[in-house]
Amino acid sequence: MQHLRTGHYRWRTEQAYRHWAGRFVRWLEERRRTRTVPSGALDLQAVTEADVKEFLSEMATRQRTSASSQKQALNAIVFLLREVYGHELGDFSDFTRAAHNPRIPVVLSRAECRQLFAALDGTTRLMAELMYGSGLRLMELLGLRVKDVDLDRQQLVVRAGKGDKDRVTVLPESLSERLRLHRDWLHGIFDEDRRTGAPGVWLPEGLERKYPKAGESWEWQWFFPSRQFMTDPRSGVKRRHHILDATFQQTIRQAARKAQLNKRVTPHVLRHSFATHLLESGTDIRTLQELLGHKDVATTQIYTHVMKKPGLGVRSPLDTAG
Incomplete structure (x- = not known):
């Protein structure tokens, strides 16, 4: 939270970033359990490009989230790893992107x-x-x-x-x-x-x-x-x-x-x-x-x-x- 506030992010942005960062961490922990990774504290500085790519791709393929939600999650994860933990990732831009399907807006007469x-x-x-x-x-x-x-x-x-x-x-x-x-x-x-x-x-x-x-x-x-x-x-x-x-x-x-x-x-x-x-x-x-x-x-x-x-x-x- 301190990094978000010193960066003068809006309250709604802070809420969204905390939400997606929390979901990413929980996803990493769940994956560790299912893959029987040795117990111990989760090290976010050990997160790889493949981890982020898999999480974002899963959002598009399994969860069917919107393109805007996937983009928000991407920004939140990059902020968490780079700004909070000082962890620079390499290129992971080839993740599966959520479909962008423009919706016809509801309009009242x-x-x-x-x-x-x-x-x-x-x-x-x-x-x-x-x-x-x-x-x-x-x-x-x-x-x-x-x-x-x-x-x-x-x-x-x-x-x-x-x-x-x-x-x-x-x-x-x-x-x-x-x-x-x-x-x-x-x-x-x-x-x-x-x-x-x-x-x-x-x-x-x-x-x-x-x-x-x-x-x-x-x-x-x-x-x-x-x-x-x-x-x-x-x-x-x-x-x-x-x-x-x-x-x-x-x-x-x-x-x-x-x-x-x-x-x-x-x-x-x-x-x-x-x-x-x-x-x-x-x-x-x-x-x-x-x-x-x-x-x-x-x-x-x-x-x-x-x-x-x-x-x-x-x-x-x-x-x-x-």
Whole structure:
């Protein structure tokens, strides 16, 4: 953990690396038992390229894991061996790679979006509408700070999005007044936290070292804070965090059932719907790529397959028969 934290890795990355490192070690230990290797402590500095290759290949062939999971496991194992144990491996790039099968995203129609929003209320409805209206990823939504929501310029700044990149996206004008009222409500929570001497909100480590009191400043407060204080898993400090991702995910699933939607709805479906609806309205693919924060336009092009009129408006022959 110390190596991950001194490297300023995100909490989710730390969790993922610990998970995959643990699975790799357990796999090595299990293999030692099945191959009747002499007992003794497992020496990770004795791990070979063949060991890593076999583990990764097994992920693809026996476990049928996704390409993204296999890549994450690879990064975690290399980090564990090289950064933690100082063990440099040779070339093992010829492992069996997991199949990369692009999936057609689930997209809601505009009417279905309205049905979903109607099944929500209060802050959760505002969050869902903002996620759809700005094309945010879930953690980008939850990680918004007060300073990132620019109501005067009608812009929303996503800080350290996927790939640790910042970007600017649209802020729906229709939400301006409700966002302003929500921000006023937040100020009351902020004032109460300052009055009671509550610890400041979490900040990236480098910023916290440079500005120790910045977490107590208004502009750094979470835009969607939790109602209760929670213990920071890294520092142990009990402070106000943003709303948990699992909480919001569960709320969206419940709303989809209440709205009787015939699709599997997750928060990310709102981002898919944002992209598809903009394409259907004539937004060019490069502009959409920038709004979504995609590194490669090929990732954005997946949405052309779920537009309302795919294939340049080709009609089914059944519609013209007879």
